[in-house]
Amino acid sequence: MELILFILFGAIAVGGAIMVVTRRHPMASALYLILTLFAVAALFALRQAHFLAAIQVIVYAGAVVVLFIFVIMLVNVPENKLPMERVTGMRLLGVVAAGLLILESAVLARKFAMPAGSTADAGSVQAVGRALFTDYLLAFEITSVLLLSAVIGAIALAKKKI
Amino acid sequence: MNPLFDIAVAVARVAVFFAFVFGLVVVMTWVERKGAAYIQDRRGPNRARILGLTLGGVFHPLADALKFLFKEDFIPDGAHRLFYQLAPMFALAPAIMTMAVVPFGPPVTIAGKTIALQIADLNVGILYLFAVSGMAVYGVVLAGWSSNSKYPLLGGLRSSAQMISYEVSMGLSVMGILMVFQSVRLSEIALGQGELLYGILPKWGVFVQPLGFVLFLTALYAEANRTPFDLPEGESELVAGYHLEYASFKFSMFMMAEYIHMVVGAAVVSTLFFGGWQFPYLADKGFAFPGGISVAVPAAAVLILRIGSFVGKTLFFCWLYVWVRWTVPRFRYDQVMRLGWKVMLPLSLLNIFVTGLVLLFIDKGGF
Numbered sequence: 184m185e186l187i188l189f190i191l192f193g194a195i196a197v198g199g200a201i202m203v204v205t206r207r208h209p210m211a212s213a214l215y216l217i218l219t220l221f222a223v224a225a226l227f228a229l230r231q232a233h234f235l236a237a238i239q240v241i242v243y244a245g246a247v248v249v250l251f252i253f254v255i256m257l258v259n260v261p262e263n264k265l266p267m268e269r270v271t272g273m274r275l276l277g278v279v280a281a282g283l284l285i286l287e288s289a290v291l292a293r294k295f296a297m298p299a300g301s302t303a304d305a306g307s308v309q310a311v312g313r314a315l316f317t318d319y320l321l322a323f324e325i326t327s328v329l330l331l332s333a334v335i336g337a338i339a340l341a342k343k344k345i
Numbered sequence: 346m347n348p349l350f351d352i353a354v355a356v357a358r359v360a361v362f363f364a365f366v367f368g369l370v371v372v373m374t375w376v377e378r379k380g381a382a383y384i385q386d387r388r389g390p391n392r393a394r395i396l397g398l399t400l401g402g403v404f405h406p407l408a409d410a411l412k413f414l415f416k417e418d419f420i421p422d423g424a425h426r427l428f429y430q431l432a433p434m435f436a437l438a439p440a441i442m443t444m445a446v447v448p449f450g451p452p453v454t455i456a457g458k459t460i461a462l463q464i465a466d467l468n469v470g471i472l473y474l475f476a477v478s479g480m481a482v483y484g485v486v487l488a489g490w491s492s493n494s495k496y497p498l499l500g501g502l503r504s505s506a507q508m509i510s511y512e513v514s515m516g517l518s519v520m521g522i523l524m525v526f527q528s529v530r531l532s533e534i535a536l537g538q539g540e541l542l543y544g545i546l547p548k549w550g551v552f553v554q555p556l557g558f559v560l561f562l563t564a565l566y567a568e569a570n571r572t573p574f575d576l577p578e579g580e581s582e583l584v585a586g587y588h589l590e591y592a593s594f595k596f597s598m599f600m601m602a603e604y605i606h607m608v609v610g611a612a613v614v615s616t617l618f619f620g621g622w623q624f625p626y627l628a629d630k631g632f633a634f635p636g637g638i639s640v641a642v643p644a645a646a647v648l649i650l651r652i653g654s655f656v657g658k659t660l661f662f663c664w665l666y667v668w669v670r671w672t673v674p675r676f677r678y679d680q681v682m683r684l685g686w687k688v689m690l691p692l693s694l695l696n697i698f699v700t701g702l703v704l705l706f707i708d709k710g711g712f
Contacts, residue, residue, distance in 0.1 A: 210425070210428060210487075210490070210491075211427075214428075214431075214483075217483070233467070233468055233469045234469055234472070236469070237469040237472035237473055237475075237476050238472070240476035240477075240479070240480075241472065241475055241476045241479055241516075244476075244479070244480065245475075245476060245479030245480060245482070245512070246479070246509060246512075249482055249483070249486065249505060249509060252483070252486050252487075252490075252505075253486075253502070253505060255490075256486065256489070256490045256498065256501070256502065257502075259490070262425075307468055307469075308468070308469060308472070308529050
């Protein structure tokens with residue numbers, strides 16, 4: 184059952200990601216991105232990381248992509264003026280490189296066995312909270328300072344007079 | 346146990362919830378217009394009749410539904426056809442999904458099996474609620490953009506900015522409740538509110554988190570795009586806002602989404618801050634009033650009282666939306682943004698800080 188769900192959501196995630204880069208209209212790309220993010224959240228949930236799954240949807244699907252769509256709406260390029268992308272040698276090489284990367288990670292994954300299904304509550308809100316505020320406190324605090332400085336930087340750039 | 350029994354229970358739960366939410370949506374469209382009429386000293390809808398009966402206009406929702414079904418399904422020329430048709434679905438689907446985690450009663454035991462009166466008791470509980478309701482913004486944004494018209498675009502922009510801004514304060518205002526009841530599961534939060542505070546007051550969220558309640562209610566109104574935060578569809582400036590170019594059943598899907606948001610919002614407020622299915626002073630065995638007086642009540646009556654208490658609270662908050670809508674004027678856009686970022690956000694952070702201090706120093710066991 185879990186394997187079937189994994190294959191299903193994995194296929195949706197990969198298929199959605201391919202659609203994101205191949206669609207001509209940016210709005211379609213953004214919507215496929217939401218689909219991919221949802222499928223990845225489902226994969227998290229399958230691994231018992233429920234908190235991560237919820238946060239994935241709240242932050243990425245609920246906020247980040249909304250901002251993308253905001254920009255797409257505001258720029259609003261008419262459909263006949265969207266740039267045509269061509270298949271170039273560079274891009275073909277990129278596909279080959281991606282194939283190699285997938286092959287490589289498959290080999291690595293076979294070599295180093297993934298940890299077996301984690302315990303039921305390892306991904307719960309309580310467990311993640313405890314880990315964040317004990318073992319990873321320093322990293323957590325530094326990340327929050329980084330985000331704060333990013334916010335201040337954005338305001339400083341956007342405002343002419345502070 | 347019997348898998349068939351489990352499936353039957355699951356189907357029954359979903360069916361009951363659908364009936365409850367959609368039934369309330371239908372009733373609310375009538376209550377809204379009738380309430381508006383009485384608040385403005387008019388009669389309101391009273392013409393739709395079946396067999397000569399008008400019953401105060403209760404048939405109007407039926408007439409509305411028929412009207413929406415038989416209107417022309419119109420798509421404007423310049424619209425982005427695919428996105429234009431997707432938008433109402435993006436609006437309606439998350440609205441329906443949100444109801445899944447709200448408990449409408451305590452767990453009951455049928456045939457030796459405990460059944461939660463809740464579609465899904467997820468262990469991320471309220472986070473699921475935020476995640477799903479955050480998706481609602483796509484319906485609004487897509488509708489505004491794909492209509493290829495100026496008023497809907499402005500409405501879509503306004504409403505997405507507003508919804509993102511207030512989502513932040515909404516999430517933070519609930520944090521205090523999560524800290525007090527030490528759980529994110531709505532079922533456990535509802536259960537925790539059955540205790541008594543100082544032996545007199547029921548330990549409802551509103552008594553332990555009064556500021557959190559005010560902030561949450563405000564954010565809820567902003568999220569549902571209801572007055573005084575309904576400027577995404579402010580008639581006087583934007584005609585109808587993001588759903589201006591929609592007709593027929595697509596328009597009705599937007600309306601349904603709005604009303605479902607209201608109903609679910611009312612249910613969530615009563616669960617988080619007013620004890621959910623808890624009836625004041627009612628324990629499993631019967632009433633236990635402060636002062637040692639107790640009245641025994643049969644188990645079935647306790648269950649009915651509790652579910653009734655949840656439904657009653659939800660109905661009250663549904664009515665409150667109507668009451669507020671026809672009492673308070675609309676904010677200006679800059680006022681909404683200032684309120685969201687400069688008042689609500691600092692206050693909700695302060696609420697979390699003070700709650701943390703109280704929990705840490707005064708009452709270690711959570712009030």
